[in-house]
Amino acid sequence: MNGVADRLYTIRFKVDETSHLVIDDQQTCLACKTKECTHFCPADVYDWHEVEKMTSVAFENCIECGTCRIGCPEHNISWVYPKGGHGITYKFG
DSSP states (O other): OOSHHHHHTTEEEEOOSSOSEEESOHHHHHHOSSOTHHHHOTTOOEEEETTTTEEEEOGGGOOOOOHHHHHOTTOOEEEOOOOTTOEEEESOO
16 A cells, blocks of 8 residues: 555545534635645645635545644644544454
């Protein structure tokens, strides 16, 4: 296994319809110089779109590590556990 996609294959997801990850203010993302959320997330949940000038959130891939709660220097990401019965289940271990 080499890439993130390969590692994500070892995790089962029961995805909720509503995201448990929310960008609080896209204007804060616009002003952010480093776009750190696009680098620190081990599941590549966050992606900066230069044309639209916004950060997208692929919450379906979240491994619930909580890194985004502390990684955003502006604390612009609201993170909660997915509601009961949703989220990840590890296949191995």
